[in-house]
Amino acid sequence: MLTMTNVKKIFRTDLVETHALKDFSLQVNEGEFVAVTGPSGSGKTTFLNIAGLLETFESGQYMLDGNDVSQLSDNARSKIRNQKIGFIFQGFNLLPDLNLFDNVDVPLRYRGWSASERKQRIEHALETVGLASRQKHLPSQLSGGQQQRVAIARALAGEPRFLLADEPTGNLDSKMAHSVMELLQDINQRGTTIVMVTHDPSLAAEAGRNIFVRDGQVSELHEVNTFADVVNG
Amino acid sequence: MNWEIGPIFRAVMRNKVGAVLIALQVAVTMTIIVNAIFIINERKELLARESGIDEANTFYLSSSGFGDNYNAQVTVEEDLANLRQIPGVINATQTNAIPISGGGWSMGLKTEPGVENEGVGVAVYFTDQHGLQTYDVELLAGRNFTDADITWRDPVKGDWPQMTILTQAMAKDLFPDLPYQDVVGKTVFINDDEPIQIIGIIDKLHAPWIGWDGLERVMLVPQHLLFDSYRYLIRTEPGQLDRLMPEIEALLADSNRNRIIRNMNSMTDTRERTYRGHSAMVSMLTIIIVVLTIVTALGIVGLVSFSVNRRRKQIGTRRALGATRFAVMRYFLVENFMITSVGVLLGAAMTVGLNIWLVNSFEMQRIDWYYIPIGMLCLWLIGLLAVYGPARKAASIPPALATRTV
Ligand SMILES: Nc1ncnc2c1ncn2[C@@H]1O[C@H](COP(=O)(O)OP(=O)(O)OP(=O)(O)O)[C@@H](O)[C@H]1O
Ligand SMILES: [Mg+2]
Numbered sequence: 293m294l295t296m297t298n299v300k301k302i303f304r305t306d307l308v309e310t311h312a313l314k315d316f317s318l319q320v321n322e323g324e325f326v327a328v329t330g331p332s333g334s335g336k337t338t339f340l341n342i343a344g345l346l347e348t349f350e351s352g353q354y355m356l357d358g359n360d361v362s363q364l365s366d367n368a369r370s371k372i373r374n375q376k377i378g379f380i381f382q383g384f385n386l387l388p389d390l391n392l393f394d395n396v397d398v399p400l401r402y403r404g405w406s407a408s409e410r411k412q413r414i415e416h417a418l419e420t421v422g423l424a425s426r427q428k429h430l431p432s433q434l435s436g437g438q439q440q441r442v443a444i445a446r447a448l449a450g451e452p453r454f455l456l457a458d459e460p461t462g463n464l465d466s467k468m469a470h471s472v473m474e475l476l477q478d479i480n481q482r483g484t485t486i487v488m489v490t491h492d493p494s495l496a497a498e499a500g501r502n503i504f505v506r507d508g509q510v511s512e513l514h515e516v517n518t519f520a521d522v523v524n525g
Numbered sequence: 526m527n528w529e530i531g532p533i534f535r536a537v538m539r540n541k542v543g544a545v546l547i548a549l550q551v552a553v554t555m556t557i558i559v560n561a562i563f564i565i566n567e568r569k570e571l572l573a574r575e576s577g578i579d580e581a582n583t584f585y586l587s588s589s590g591f592g593d594n595y596n597a598q599v600t601v602e603e604d605l606a607n608l609r610q611i612p613g614v615i616n617a618t619q620t621n622a623i624p625i626s627g628g629g630w631s632m633g634l635k636t637e638p639g640v641e642n643e644g645v646g647v648a649v650y651f652t653d654q655h656g657l658q659t660y661d662v663e664l665l666a667g668r669n670f671t672d673a674d675i676t677w678r679d680p681v682k683g684d685w686p687q688m689t690i691l692t693q694a695m696a697k698d699l700f701p702d703l704p705y706q707d708v709v710g711k712t713v714f715i716n717d718d719e720p721i722q723i724i725g726i727i728d729k730l731h732a733p734w735i736g737w738d739g740l741e742r743v744m745l746v747p748q749h750l751l752f753d754s755y756r757y758l759i760r761t762e763p764g765q766l767d768r769l770m771p772e773i774e775a776l777l778a779d780s781n782r783n784r785i786i787r788n789m790n791s792m793t794d795t796r797e798r799t800y801r802g803h804s805a806m807v808s809m810l811t812i813i814i815v816v817l818t819i820v821t822a823l824g825i826v827g828l829v830s831f832s833v834n835r836r837r838k839q840i841g842t843r844r845a846l847g848a849t850r851f852a853v854m855r856y857f858l859v860e861n862f863m864i865t866s867v868g869v870l871l872g873a874a875m876t877v878g879l880n881i882w883l884v885n886s887f888e889m890q891r892i893d894w895y896y897i898p899i900g901m902l903c904l905w906l907i908g909l910l911a912v913y914g915p916a917r918k919a920a921s922i923p924p925a926l927a928t929r930t931v
Binding site: 337340341344345346347366367370371373374375379381382383385387388389390391394397398399401402403404430446458 | 527529531532535536539540838839842843844845846847848849850851852923924925927928929
């Protein structure tokens with residue numbers, strides 16, 4: 293599904309060069325639920341951005357769904373983001389001026405689907421996250437957990453193969469965090485590949501596989517309990 | 526392709542203040558600009574009107590006699606004879622009034638005698654058989670005056686001669702149903718019941734008053750003036766005017782010491798002076814249009830830039846969700862087009878409103894309908910041009926902004 297080989301990402305500002313990813317290599321298979329952890333500044337978000345085609349990289353290779361995506365045009369990348377990838381953000385990133393229905397509709401509109409098809413998908417997606425009755429509400433009228441559910445509905449409505457989440461529970465209390473986690477697990481059960489960045493070891497433990505990122509590189513862990521050891525020492 | 530019209534509209538409706546301000550600004554700008562352009566065009570039409578005379582090569586001056594030794598009749602006869610034989614002078618005539626100048630005489634002519642009948646107002650130019658050539662007018666029908674027709678007008682009694690030459694426009698206003706050829710030979714009445722026969726029709730000659738609605742109505746009267754003060758109108762060959770003006774002024778002054786020559790003016794200067802207000806109005810309105818257009822365009826640039834900066838994260842999110850750069854640009858263009866459209870529709874109503882008020886208060890013309898759609902198009906275009914820069918900036922916001930907590 294996703295194969296990165298020796299991906300290198302450097303951020304350049306006037307004063308410093310940050311090597312955010314150094315020879316980053318990773319394979320994620322179809323249907324996996326991968327949790328990415330690691331210290332702050334280790335390159336987790338950078339990895340996710342590159343995986344989601346939000347950012348380009350200096351060198352290395354990235355195969356998504358069997359295609360080399362490193363040389364694509366901006367438009368082609370937009371199209372892949374739109375059709376194959378669903379995003380869930382830490383800050384939910386709902387559009388505050390649009391009601392829930394219109395929010396979920398945003399990526400679907402770029403798909404060129406008919407209004408009736410979009411409507412059906414939006415309603416279904418909102419139903420999946422348990423917010424079917426709130427279509428006309430504005431994001432500001434919902435709790436954080438509910439907002440993140442809307443964001444998940446938005447990510448799901450286009451039926452992407454691949455869901456990327458950067459600290460999706462970072463702004464939620466633990467009860468809400470776990471219910472969002474349950475939702476993601478449901479989605480994963482139904483076949484969507486998920487890569488999720490999290491700081492929370494107990495959530496990471498619920499994923500199928502854990503990846504630990506340190507200093508722009510991957511160290512892969514299969515045992516949940518060893519993960520805690522690494523973090524602690 | 527999906528233009529997101531519904532969501533954009535609903536989003537605008539949730540942030541009305543900025544949108545309403547811009548729409549109002551567009552409406553006011555359109556109202557003022559369209560009316561201003563209409564006024565400018567009206568004035569330009571006024572400025573473009575030709576008086577009928579050979580303005581570039583014609584000038585005039587006034588002669589005022591004084592003292593016991595002054596003999597008006599002799600002076601006029603001598604002056605005209607002198608003027609007409611100066612090389613470079615095409616012809617000259619004594620007259621009471623000058624086209625465009627603003628000063629002149631008017632009378633009323635009636636087709637039926639009697640106080641009770643309506644007259645048609647007409648500007649009076651006293652002249653002789655040399656008038657046609659001096660005024661550079663063409664005789665369309667009938668005949669010119671002859672030497673025998675010319676009489677001397679007594680300043681006190683002021684008798685009217687029994688013949689006149691009219692402009693085509695005057696003939697039409699007196700006898701709307703007759704072709705001008707058939708007006709020749711007709712008798713009309715001046716001072717209610719004094720008959721005058723129309724002996725000729727000329728093509729075009731303007732009355733002295735540019736704002737008069739009877740501007741084209743002129744009668745030529747075959748009389749020399751025995752007044753103390755009168756004017757000579759002098760037409761020169763092309764290119765001779767500048768040289769001849771001072772020469773002729775000096776010649777007339779020297780030829781007779783019992784009068785003074787004053788107020789010498791070229792027709793070009795006279796036109797410039799008379800139309801100065803109109804020219805100034807055109808310049809002022811042009812400046813207003815330019816300034817307003819710039820202010821409105823900058824207002825739109827400002828509002829859109831502000832909203833782009835405020836929505837950076839949202840734009841990044843849209844990009845992350847699959848919006849192309851073009852889709853982001855289109856978003857802002859569509860959003861602004863909606864706001865401008867409200868302004869432009871309101872502006873169309875306000876434009877007509879302002880025009881109606883101007884028509885009622887200042888006797889302006891009713892605006893031609895096509896000014897409205899053209900004005901709407903222009904403001905739409907200004908709106909799109911103004912929003913283009915900020916929209917491009919929005920389109921360059923990277924999708925990675927969605928995940929960055931800035
Ligand atoms: N746009 C950028 N410009 C410059 N440096 C950047 C940029 N984005 C990230 N970096 C740097 O790259 C490195 C990796 O950042 P990244 O955001 O990927 O870390 P992270 O693992 O997601 O951290 P956190 O857990 O705090 O979210 C950091 O040193 C960061 O400062
Ligand atoms: Mg991060």
